[in-house]
Amino acid sequence: MKDPKKIICISCPIGCELTVGYENDQLSVSGNKCARGKSYGQEEYLEPKRIVTAVVKTNSATLTYIPIKTDQPLKKEYINDLLNHLYQLEVKVPITLNQCLLKNFNNTGVNIVFTRSLEA
Amino acid sequence: MIEKKYHSIVIGGGAAGLSAAYEISKSGFSVALIEREESLGGILMQCIHNGFGLQEYKEELTGPEYAERAIAKMAGSGVEIITSTTVSDLIDENGTKTAHCYSAVHGALKLGADTIVLAMGCRERNRGNIGTAGTRPAGIFTAGSAQRLINIEGFIPGKRVVIIGSGDIGLIMARRMTWVGAKVLAVVEILPYASGLTRNITQCLNDFNIPLYTSHIVSRIYGHDRVEKVDITPLVDGAPQDEDTFSIECDTILLSVGLIPENELSCKIGVEINQDTKGPYVHSNYMTNVKGVFACGNVLHVHDIVDFVTEEARRCAVNVVDYLRRKILPTEFRIQPGANVIYLVPNHYVPGEEINLYLRTFIVKNNAQLIVETSDKVVLEKKLLHVRPSEMIKVRIGEKDLARLSADEFKDLKVSIV
Numbered sequence: 001m002k003d004p005k006k007i008i009c010i011s012c013p014i015g016c017e018l019t020v021g022y023e024n025d026q027l028s029v030s031g032n033k034c035a036r037g038k039s040y041g042q043e044e045y046l047e048p049k050r051i052v053t054a055v056v057k058t059n060s061a062t063l064t065y066i067p068i069k070t071d072q073p074l075k076k077e078y079i080n081d082l083l084n085h086l087y088q089l090e091v092k093v094p095i096t097l098n099q100c101l102l103k104n105f106n107n108t109g110v111n112i113v114f115t116r117s118l119e120a
Numbered sequence: 121m122i123e124k125k126y127h128s129i130v131i132g133g134g135a136a137g138l139s140a141a142y143e144i145s146k147s148g149f150s151v152a153l154i155e156r157e158e159s160l161g162g163i164l165m166q167c168i169h170n171g172f173g174l175q176e177y178k179e180e181l182t183g184p185e186y187a188e189r190a191i192a193k194m195a196g197s198g199v200e201i202i203t204s205t206t207v208s209d210l211i212d213e214n215g216t217k218t219a220h221c222y223s224a225v226h227g228a229l230k231l232g233a234d235t236i237v238l239a240m241g242c243r244e245r246n247r248g249n250i251g252t253a254g255t256r257p258a259g260i261f262t263a264g265s266a267q268r269l270i271n272i273e274g275f276i277p278g279k280r281v282v283i284i285g286s287g288d289i290g291l292i293m294a295r296r297m298t299w300v301g302a303k304v305l306a307v308v309e310i311l312p313y314a315s316g317l318t319r320n321i322t323q324c325l326n327d328f329n330i331p332l333y334t335s336h337i338v339s340r341i342y343g344h345d346r347v348e349k350v351d352i353t354p355l356v357d358g359a360p361q362d363e364d365t366f367s368i369e370c371d372t373i374l375l376s377v378g379l380i381p382e383n384e385l386s387c388k389i390g391v392e393i394n395q396d397t398k399g400p401y402v403h404s405n406y407m408t409n410v411k412g413v414f415a416c417g418n419v420l421h422v423h424d425i426v427d428f429v430t431e432e433a434r435r436c437a438v439n440v441v442d443y444l445r446r447k448i449l450p451t452e453f454r455i456q457p458g459a460n461v462i463y464l465v466p467n468h469y470v471p472g473e474e475i476n477l478y479l480r481t482f483i484v485k486n487n488a489q490l491i492v493e494t495s496d497k498v499v500l501e502k503k504l505l506h507v508r509p510s511e512m513i514k515v516r517i518g519e520k521d522l523a524r525l526s527a528d529e530f531k532d533l534k535v536s537i538v
């Protein structure tokens with residue numbers, strides 16, 4: 001079982017300092033001023049996830065790199081794999097906003113989508 | 121030379137210019153939107169991270185996505201969009217304004233208008249503004265220019281990086297540099313606290329174990345052709361503790377030491393600058409001291425949230441339309457910054473009309489109190505859960521609040537935060 005951890009809640013600007021850990025087999029959160037802090041603390045402790053944004057190379061003459069994002073937060077341990085994969089790609093124009101670049105990355109259920117349109 | 125005349129010329133095609141041009145044109149007036157770059161969107165296009173649009177669209181978008189929504193509205197709006205064109209001079213002659221522009225595509229242009237909307241955004245403070253000692257090698261970038269290099273041009277500025285300043289752009293760039301394979305060795309902040317959002321401290325520094333040195337300065341930069349090393353010195357009560365100075369070897373320095381409104385063009389047409397905001401001084405209708413010249417967005421005061429830029433530009437546009445319809449500016453009173461307030465915008469109000477204020481405070485505090493008062497009466501008291509210098513505060517002083525004042529009590533207002 002993991003050790004207790006101090007986590008700053010980022011669900012609102014107050015930024016309460018949470019302590020998250022197991023107490024008698026129960027995951028407990030303290031230091032939170034509201035319920036949002038509790039669910040944030042639990043998720044950040046058990047399975048931290050992040051939205052990842054990056055750029056990938058294109059074959060366009062006007063814009064050589066185009067921005068992308070994960071359509072939902074990705075588990076942190078997959079971020080480096082994703083970035084390494086993206087840096088090897090070259091995508092073809094035309095591209096439309098929200099077009100999918102990669103579906104279900106590494107079976108995480110997370111899709112990678114373009115965040116800008118680009119004409120041919 | 122091409123000559124043409126419009127009801128309004130909007131200068132700058134970022135979030136502010138897009139919103140203003142769209143709103144003015146919606147009321148049936150002719151509008152030209154002039155943008156220096158090939159494409160519209162402004163600074164948003166290089167801000168590929170998410171965190172934009174929570175207020176405007178009720179979802180978290182990336183910068184380019186937010187821009188694309190604003191640009192999509194332009195299609196069929198009747199706004200004449202002139203890109204790849206820089207306005208180099210602005211002249212006011214008997215009320216008619218002329219914008220002199222040059223463009224790789226259109227050559228020289230001379231465009232006339234009854235009104236001008238300044239929406240040129242801001243520029244980054246650089247090394248000259250912070251005066252660090254040492255050599256002048258290559259490898260020193262402002263955080264925003266590094267952001268542009270990586271996210272638009274795909275060029276990675278360096279491998280071992282020290283970031284000066286803990287504002288949000290610097291923090292976002294710490295993560296971005298890490299994600300493209302560079303090593304960020306330190307973020308150095310002169311203030312005793314980080315100026316960026318907690319969320320960015322957590323996700324851009326702590327996630328990668330990047331040390332943040334608050335109350336520290338980069339005291340010297342070394343390197344001949346390229347940056348080689350920096351000295352970092354702690355401060356105690358503002359005094360450098362030279363004996364505790366330590367060095368970090370690095371090849372790149374990013375400066376995230378603040379933004380200032382882009383005033384060059386504004387000054388050419390005689391716009392007066394407010395020393396508190398460093399942008400134009402504006403009336404309640406966002407008009408500068410030059411009749412018919414308006415300002416909104418980062419050119420007026422530096423915003424941290426794009427949604428506020430869009431909203432402010434929309435409000436500015438409504439006033440441009442009023443002006444074009446020859447509505448005379450009513451009697452106004454001043455709104456002054458009181459205790460702990462760095463600045464506020466706009467600087468005037470019209471008795472009885474709702475006021476939408478944007479302001480910044482000097483202090484960091486939970487459960488602060490905002491007080492709006494005349495010399496002898498409190499108009500509005502409001503609790504603010506959390507305030508800090510880096511987060512702009514937005515307050516609406518409604519007609520109901522102002523109803524507390526009787527007609528003869530309307531006078532200059534003072535806004536304080538305690």
Ligand SMILES: Cc1cc2nc3c(=O)[nH]c(=O)nc-3n(C[C@H](O)[C@H](O)[C@H](O)COP(=O)(O)OP(=O)(O)OC[C@H]3O[C@@H](n4cnc5c(N)ncnc54)[C@H](O)[C@@H]3O)c2cc1C
Pocket residue numbers: 131132133134135136137154155156157161162163164167169170171172173205206207208239240241242264267288289382385416417418419422423424425426427429
């Ligand atoms: C690096 C950075 C990161 C940010 N991150 C966030 C964030 O995470 N979330 C958020 O909500 N907000 C963020 N913001 C704030 C927000 O995005 C900006 O405040 C907003 O986009 C500014 O819009 P603007 O139209 O005022 O300026 P800009 O977008 O700068 O637009 C000004 C435009 O004017 C053009 N221009 C200038 N001079 C001339 C001239 N003489 N002739 C013709 N054109 C000219 C420029 O090319 C530019 O396109 C960030 C801002 C910056 C700078």
Ligand code: SF4
Pocket residue numbers: 009010011012013014015016031032033034035036037038
């Ligand atoms: S616990 Fe609640 S009050 Fe505290 S920071 Fe999180 S959301 Fe804000």
